[in-house]
Amino acid sequence: MNKQVESPKGRIIKSRHVKLGTKNKKGQTFTDVNEMFFEAERTASFLTGSEVIREAIKRASVGMSIAYPITPQSEAAALIGELYAEGYLDDYFRGESEFAVMSQCAGAAFGGMRVFTTTAGPGTLRAMENFSMWAGSRLPIQVCVTMRGVNSPLSIQPDTLELSYLLESGMLLWHAETAQDLYDFILKGFIVAEQPDVHLPIAVCCDGFFVTHTKDTVELTPEDLCLTPYDPYKSPVPCMDMECPPIRMMRDPFVMKSNYISYSTHASWQQEVRAAIERSRKHTAALIGGLIDVENNDRDILIVSSGTAVSQGREAIRLLEEEGIKVGLVKIKTIRPFPHEEVREAVKNAKHIFVPEFNMAGWLAREIKSVINDNDRVICGPQVAGGMTLPSEVIVEEIKKYLGIKVGSLAGRGS
Amino acid sequence: MSQYQVKAGPEAFLAPAAASMGIVLPDPGEAHIEGRIVPEEEAYEYAARKFLEAKVPTIFPGPLVLWKWNENAAAKAAAIRKLAEAIPARLIPMADYRPKYPKIEPAVEINPNHPNLTIWYNKIDVCIFVGVHCHQANLALKIIRGGTDCYTMAMCAQAGHEDACLSFRDATVEKIQKLQEAVEKLKKQGVKSQAIPFEQFKTACTGQVA
């Protein structure tokens, strides 16, 4: 039902924030996001993903961040602490668990601040009850999820299964492929999440270690430019600071017949959260250049994926190209909203659609299957999990096997 | 393009959110009429005509314009009053958003949790929301579209409401005045208000006084 949204000007609506052009206490200039991303010059830096998170937050005019250690996000959370010590944030502390941290984030957001936090794996699951509460309460908190294994036995290794738990939380879910994506998504994520018509929490997800602990080249925006601060009085729900009406305000009350109102209010409330996700399409498409990226989708074979699996797919396409096998690519950037129309359109001529994933559930393949026709075109895989890497050679093997081309065994690690 | 139109109801047991049916909000300088993006100017005239054709045109001012929490709010309240007089339309406040105990008085208030009660009770056929927080306005608009035949409009200070049959965005005092001018212009052209004669109720600390 969702139409593909295009922004006519290729830009997000310009900020009308009163602080535009003035400087913050660190001497950074509050800058319209269009100017920051489409006009300002960028500098290449060689950084780990964790450092990239710090660099993004340094420019994000974040009010408060709350931390709790869990591998692989600990480094990023600690680096944000350093930013606090340097005066870039108003407040920062370590909470007692992810459940508490996400509630503390909620408190700060209820109080009208821009809030950022990070978590991963079991932390995401422990925090889970809060994510739906954030969405229902329309709190535009950003959590960076550096995904890792969540299942027993314990694994701290990369695995994207946790994203499937977040699918129906009501949050915006963006999936970064690289450190560059991570940088851009964090900054742009605040802008989209805080639009008055969206105003929802956002999880900017990346594959733990593959992005957080890898040193890669990232183009940074100028250090002396920062986002305009959050304006709590543009919120679609009253800020809880006793500074705005109505005075008699409960966020967010039981909405059920036992307190004398119809269930349809609750249903409408849930519809409204989903509607807000839909509204984010327009802003997101303008800021991150569409919800998907497409390369050579006129080819018979396509790799369609998100996150690090896209990178592995790109390498596989190179290897296949050397052997004369031509494969196209669709990179999905936003999981919620899911780019239904975009994906349907991009894969309409494909005969085989491969969906490599770093999890055993194959949730992305399932999402894709649910929106395209002739969904037996979708080959769910290759899938790895629990920290296993997904060598491009394995994707090559999968595709060749499917095409009936003889392949050497990659099992046994070549010994 | 979406084929969906945001029409007056009653639409369904649970009407869908217009955004989920592919309706997109207007950009600055634009408005929407039933989901169709139009220049703002067109919407003023359309809204004015809707008001004048209505039997029970009603304005629902919300907390953001009922409380004098800043000077702008006071100015908007003044403009809303004038608009109501120009049409003429009833004013029924949405004083807050709480689940009110034990019940609301549908003749003199509207509540976002069951706005249909007020629509039904007063037989309101055209209404406009102004000064209501967007989330609460959207709840009310969906419920109204679901269960009543009321034509809904919104004068939104932010990005607008696709759940209304007609919506303005970035509302200011001037925009409220422009709507009033559009009403007056139509009247000058000979369009007569079809409103059933009514007396605006008045309240005081002690209760309803008129």
Add this chain to the structure above:
Amino acid sequence: MLKRMNIRISGLGGQGAVTAAHILAMAANKDGRFSISNPFFGAEKRMAPAESYVRIGMEKIYDRGELVYPDVIMVFHPQVITQQKSYTAPFYSGIKENGLVIINTSVDLLSEEDHQRLADLNVAVFNCDATKLAMEIGGTELSTNMAMIGACAGVTRIVTLEALDKALQDRFGKKYVASGGTATLDEAIKKKYAKKEMLLKKNMDTIIKSYELATAWADEVQPAMAGAGV
């Protein structure tokens, strides 16, 4: 040069395998090449297996994560082989044809079978006594990773000495963000030298010496990887 050189470093926790990967990648970056480095993802433990990866290439690199099919394998500690302290067993599994193995050892650690398998794949084995070099020149075994970097660069020429010098400056000269264990070792090596300049010089000297020895070895043995990075 090769379109891409994939280097796998197997060592033990505390030997600087992760730092070595970062420095090699940073140096390649300074040489104007594309590079990515990352550690293997384990809970940090001293003397437990630790692995890191460097990918260097002429075009943008997307591939990341554990390196299963390397061109070059560096073994930082004999225990990687003798105690099987590696994530992949045998330690050379996945090595590509015409590849290179550099082992920090003074004696041959490989079995007949190992030698045969590597020979079948035309993989050259360079035994480099990196810890000894580190003690002699750097004055601390903490510089073992420097000697190993030098050996890799000396054989393959995948990075220049100038770029390595700049990468060292970046890594130890400025404020650097390191995770727990690495940060502690950084402090240890900084304490070892009275001055930062001294630390940088001794480490660079170790790299240079090792580089020279490796180049000489490569000229003599002429493995497939010799100069492959030029």
Add this chain to the structure above:
Amino acid sequence: MSKEKIQLCDDLSDIMPPEYQDLVATATFGNEERGWKDIGSSKELIEQHSLCAGCPESIAFRYILSSIPSPEDTVFVGSTGCTSLVFPHVAVQNIHSLFGNQNAVASGLHRALKCRFPDRNKDVIVLAGDGATVDIGLDCTMQSWFRGEKFTTICFDNELYANTGGQESGLMQKGFVSKMAPVGKQFDKVRLPEIAREAGCKYVAMLTVSKPNRVEKAIKNAVYIARELGPTYVQLYTPCILEIGKQSMEGLDEMKDAESIGGRFVMKEYITDDAKELLADMEAEKKAKKKAAKAGK
């Protein structure tokens, strides 16, 4: 929000529901001397509540809401339970959020308000039941005290889970037979006031709500001390008459029994030395002001 801000727009005030006109005209916003005796006129209180008839919680609500020193700058954080049925009817903003995370939400909230309004007293008050405070939320409750978060925690102790139908809670007395304690509760009532003291609370009080002046004093002490020094905790016995088989009229007697000598709720108060000093200073200041006012006349 200052009292001046709690005003209606002139052009629309004559259509506002009467309770709001009444609120603006007669509420005690901005009056630091307000107390339980203002219950008749302080319209920031509930005009109608949705609790069981005769529920002592409703009395507690009235006493608390009339005693907080600046309702115009206070935000409550609640939790799931009977209390959250009352909050929609209170003219002070409040947050429901989840069950058991109230002290965590309050930690974030009061810090945010401190950052945004550094020169103002913005009081954050947690008000939750014993299940939320002591059982599911104990971690969040205590950790906020360890961190020294400057806000007040009020626990409505009805010694069971009332809203879900009378199940055993940590504050239930030993031996009491209830749902989920079919052979009687097996362990003692959790000594949260003592735990609070050890966990860093600057002021702790445990009492019933039978005597309004006592409640007023405890709430005021708690709020003032939290503003300046650190966390404070007030535990109020608000028996669930429904679940302990009492009639609507018997709530007060139940509380009086519980607070008499040897009862579970004999009033307890712990005040740290610095908090005592603060209260003494405030008292002295108040006296001096009164004296000056008298002299001025």
